[in-house]
Amino acid sequence: MADISFLLLIFFLVTTSMDVNQGLTRRLPAPIPPDQKIEDTDINKRNLLVVKINSANQLMVQGQEMSVKQLREKAKEFIANVNDDANLPKLYEEDFGGAIGVVKYAKNHVISVQNDVDTQYQAYLDVQNELVAAYNELRDECAHKYYHKAFNELDEEDQKLIQKVYPQKISEAEPKNYGGN
Amino acid sequence: MPALNTSSLPDIIFMLLFFFMSVTSMKEVTYKVQIQNPSATELTKLEKKSLVRYIYVGTPTKEFQKQFGSETRIQLDDAFADKSEIADYIINERSAMNESEQGLMTVSIKADKETRMGVIADIKQELRKAYALKISYAATQRTNY
Numbered sequence: 001m002a003d004i005s006f007l008l009l010i011f012f013l014v015t016t017s018m019d020v021n022q023g024l025t026r027r028l029p030a031p032i033p034p035d036q037k038i039e040d041t042d043i044n045k046r047n048l049l050v051v052k053i054n055s056a057n058q059l060m061v062q063g064q065e066m067s068v069k070q071l072r073e074k075a076k077e078f079i080a081n082v083n084d085d086a087n088l089p090k091l092y093e094e095d096f097g098g099a100i101g102v103v104k105y106a107k108n109h110v111i112s113v114q115n116d117v118d119t120q121y122q123a124y125l126d127v128q129n130e131l132v133a134a135y136n137e138l139r140d141e142c143a144h145k146y147y148h149k150a151f152n153e154l155d156e157e158d159q160k161l162i163q164k165v166y167p168q169k170i171s172e173a174e175p176k177n178y179g180g181n
Numbered sequence: 182m183p184a185l186n187t188s189s190l191p192d193i194i195f196m197l198l199f200f201f202m203s204v205t206s207m208k209e210v211t212y213k214v215q216i217q218n219p220s221a222t223e224l225t226k227l228e229k230k231s232l233v234r235y236i237y238v239g240t241p242t243k244e245f246q247k248q249f250g251s252e253t254r255i256q257l258d259d260a261f262a263d264k265s266e267i268a269d270y271i272i273n274e275r276s277a278m279n280e281s282e283q284g285l286m287t288v289s290i291k292a293d294k295e296t297r298m299g300v301i302a303d304i305k306q307e308l309r310k311a312y313a314l315k316i317s318y319a320a321t322q323r324t325n326y
Binding site for chain 1: 187190191194195197198201202205219220221222223224225226227230233287289290292293294295296297298299301302305308309310312313314315316317318319320321322
């Protein structure tokens with residue numbers, strides 16, 4: 001009896017794996033229909049944060065060299081635009097209702113991530129990770145401010161409301177060759 | 182000295198067995214490519230396994246390197262595939278799903294951390310063509326830099 005159960009046990013140990021499925025979830029833009037002309041959507045320069053990663057995994061943010069560690073702060077500063085800076089995204093006032101009420105927020109901001117063909121996957125994920133982290137931190141701060149709770153302790157409706165205040169807008173262009181071959 | 186009484190040993194082993202059966206899951210496929218997961222901090226768990234399809238990207242393992250070289254390759258299910266097969270694969274898998282669940286399908290890209298972004302970008306374009314827009318970059322949790 002014990003032999004049989006040992007055998008089963010060992011069989012399960014060999015065929016199964018413990019790893020949990022987790023990852024950075026993203027949403028891709030829908031494909032452009034072939035008959036539609038590609039229009040360059042005109043985005044006001046102040047609403048745009050350009051993050052470029054070259055083939056040596058170096059970062060350039062708004063024409064300025066930067067390390068990945070600094071990116072989170074830069075992105076937070078850009079998305080929130082606390083001081084209504086004229087060089088940072090334009091703020092729109094909107095009534096969100098609920099506990100939040102009337103808030104100014106950067107409605108049309110876009111973060112554009114551009115990478116090279118030779119960029120390493122890990123470097124690319126690091127950048128994505130920092131940008132998502134920036135949003136998560138801002139949402140968490142917002143939750144603490146208006147609900148005095150952490151973001152993931154809120155119920156779904158309140159979470160959606162906060163997500164509207166900080167909408168995640170990360171756009172990805174197709175990869176280009178930014179020199180350095 | 183009397184021998185140790187082992188009559189309850191099967192019960193104990195069965196308990197272990199059930200424990201392992203409940204906490205683990207079956208391997209999805211045998212890897213033909215080597216994958217070292219990248220790491221990140223802001224991860225979300227993929228909830229329903231039946232809604233997730235995987236694309237594996239990496240260099241072929243030792244025994245396949247003779248045949249397929251050491252360039253980065255894509256693996257779908259149990260076989261190597263060309264990037265042009267991705268769209269068909271996704272559409273096939275999706276039509277095999279419940280109609281109510283088709284919109285919830287997530288594609289998890291399990292790629293080696295050394296992969297060049299050109300390959301990933303190609304895959305993303307193929308996924309867009311197949312309207313598989315919910316994707317997840319598989320990664321392991323790390324605490325900080």
